[in-house]
Amino acid sequence: MNNPLQQLTLRQLIDKSRVETEVKLPLGSAILRRDFLKSIAAGSLVILTATDGTTTVAASDDLATDKNLSPSLFVAIEPDGTVQILAHRSEMGTGIRTALPRVLADELGADWNKVVIRQARGDKRLGDQNTDGSNSIRFFYKTMRMAGAMARTMLQQAAAKQWGVDADRCTTKNNQVVLKGTKKSIAFSKLVAVAINLKTPNPETLKFKSSDEFQYIGKNFPITDLDDILTGKAVFGIDARIDGQVYAVIARCPVVGGVALSYDADAAKKVPGVIAVIDLPRFQGAPLFQQLGGVAVVATGTWAAWQGRDALKVKWDEGPNATYDTEAFSAALKETVSKTGQTLRSQGDAAGAIAKADTQVSATYSVPHLSHAPMETTCAVADVKTNDKGDVTSCYLKAATQNPQAVQQAVGPAMGIPNEQVYCDVTLLGAGFGRKSKPDYCVEAAWLSRILKKPVHVTWTREDDFRHDYFHTISAVHCEAGLDAAGKPVGWLMRGAYPSITSTFAVGADTPATWEAEMGLTDLPYNVPNIQVEVGKAKAHTRIGWLRAVCHIFQNFAVSSFADELAQAAGVDPYEYLLDILGNDRHLDLAALKLGNRGANPNEYPYDIGRLKNVLSRTVKHSKWARHADLPQGQGMGVACCRSFLGYTAHVVEVTVTKEGDVSVDRVWCSIDSGTIVSPDRVYAQVEGAAIMGISQAMFGEMPMKNGKAVHSNFDGFRVARMTDAPQEINIDIITSDAAPGGVGETGIGSFAPALCNAIFAATGKRVRDLPIKNHDLSWTNQ
């Protein structure tokens, strides 16, 4: 294996980079618990449930002094009946800040009107806080139910004692314990004092609600932040304030790795409001989440800082990445995938089978760099205090971050303090899409605050956001297949080449990692006797990051487009063809295929071909697919399906292409099966949004680079979908079941773009293999 990082999962990779950069200092006393407890009334019942299932129950008064407690997720029931629930994942639009507390509240039998949701700080004892990878419900559904059941059981026992009955006869609803079969009830508030003194039940003996008893889980409800959002009161990272804060805008080299040679600090200081001009050091080694470096201008307001930044007129030493040109690079990637690469999956003899087959089909697909472009740019405010010697004595941030623990891990070493001494509060995020799990901007804010001895708010301008992103990679995927006389594939070969995300974490990493290839290539679900999957080398010349759906964006685009091309070659209906090559209902042998399955247990999360075929068939049925054959020229329907982030989706997209070649996406159907669903309305919202983001990516998405610099710097150049681009209908069908919860946020992306391009082919006979669609002449004449 030429790249040892290949075998690491993304999560392990981030952990590894943290361990390597962590400052080895004795841990300071943890104050997390006290911070939480400050807001909890004396005499409350507090339940702390760790992700490993260990649970602690205590009175809030005891907690404040017990140093041995290891707090994790918690619920506190206060003497007045208020139920405080900790939300430890970041809210960036999925509704998670509401959904997980609803799970706990349901199991507890809480009255939602008495629930207060508190946003957690970054703290590794809370378990995973990296709100990324469509993991939140999957990781914490059980934990939240455990905490709710523990609290409920103790309250039931307290009531049972009072009534002199068996606790099994008690149930809970709307903040009351109810004696089954009677009208007797006692409010939680009146039971807290007794419950505190009860012996903690063994977690193994807890009884959980059955799904037909759910009051909140699986039901629609508004997100907890809705009113604040609608009235402008919601606090995002850009709105975060610390008394006395000043504002910074930073000049960074437009080429990754460059450094400032000279600049006009005096000109910047002449701008009214400018307070200081400060050098920021360039990152060392791999970029990780370190700051890019550059020159910061700090002022009394964002605009003054921005004007000061423009006045600097920095001259840069752009460094070796200044030769990067994506047009040439894309051609080189296609050359790479035309040759044998490193084998990641081999089954039978694909090359031999293809050579001997009746028909050979081959195609190469490409997808350019993409930007995350969340509506809110990256923003954070930091307040760093130092002693006389300049040593950091405290560090506090408020940040729009998907991962406050990553903030601790990045800021700690930069400040020379243990990670645990970095305190990071999480604001709402004006979306993230993966950008805000990379906290380079938090390091910048902390760095400036330490020097200025004031709270500093760093705002990235939109131009900064587009020029200095951790870009979605640039890729080429080559596919070859051999078909037998009946048109069935007997051999299937694929090669992918793209700069790997691992390059952001290790200098010189130049080969796609196994977990990247697994998002669409090595997990090929089709029942083909001979399969070969290879990856080729590709060096990174910019920071590569994960963007919503990650490698599914281009790998499922290639695989599902190619399946459609094979159906055309075989002369078979694309849906019938897909159903046929998916084969019998079965589970892929994940161990034999060496698939990591996102770390999920294959028994709980099998790769279930039956479920994949089910979403496919249902989407097709809802779209009234049969009519596709009768559509006139210039109209078309396309279909695709995939498993992504442990969920299953299929899309049918219906398009109109004018004679001049203008494409409109008229209607979209999507079936999604992600097992247990907590909030159906938010699942609809995510899948609706995924279709719109799919349109942005497939129709317009492209960040070219010339001379190492991103070509576009605002929405005029980097076009994204607007309402005029939105389909008239997005019809979503959620398959609900008791299966373990899979992903949702990213799952809706993978099958959209190929379904769209398959529809364009059906409408025009023109195959789009190189995204974005806007670069193609799709005009047609009557045939």
Place this chain on the structure above:
Amino acid sequence: MATLNVNGKDLDVTDVPVDTPLLWVLRDHLGLTGTKYGCGVSECGACTIHIDGEAAQSCVTALGDVGRAKIVTIEGLSKNGDHPVQDAWREHNVPQCGYCQVGQMMTCAAMLKDNPDPSEEEIEEGMWNICRCGTYNRIREAVKTAAKEMQNE
């Protein structure tokens, strides 16, 4: 010093150059952070406010050009968050991350004031703001709901 009329109140702005965009004056100097920065070049609509009842992009409106015009921001759109547009957004659970929705609602409120019964095409043309979460289909429905409500008022 300039005196701005914001949400019915006169507010003094000191030590801010007249070429400063109103967006940053509202946000950094007057503490009205409901109005959002998205692009700075009037491409996305996140910073939309009302100036004398018309929708305007505060990111490209200089402080010095506003004079005594009446400025309304999301903080002043309604007293209790119950403008028909806000109610419609609530009814359709429009927001995902919510960041752009202030601008969307301000655009919608101004549009419906001028055109209480917009056609599908007029809605698409009028609601030009960018939403990266992709809430357009819900916005479309919410605009229709708000239009109906405002016609009944």
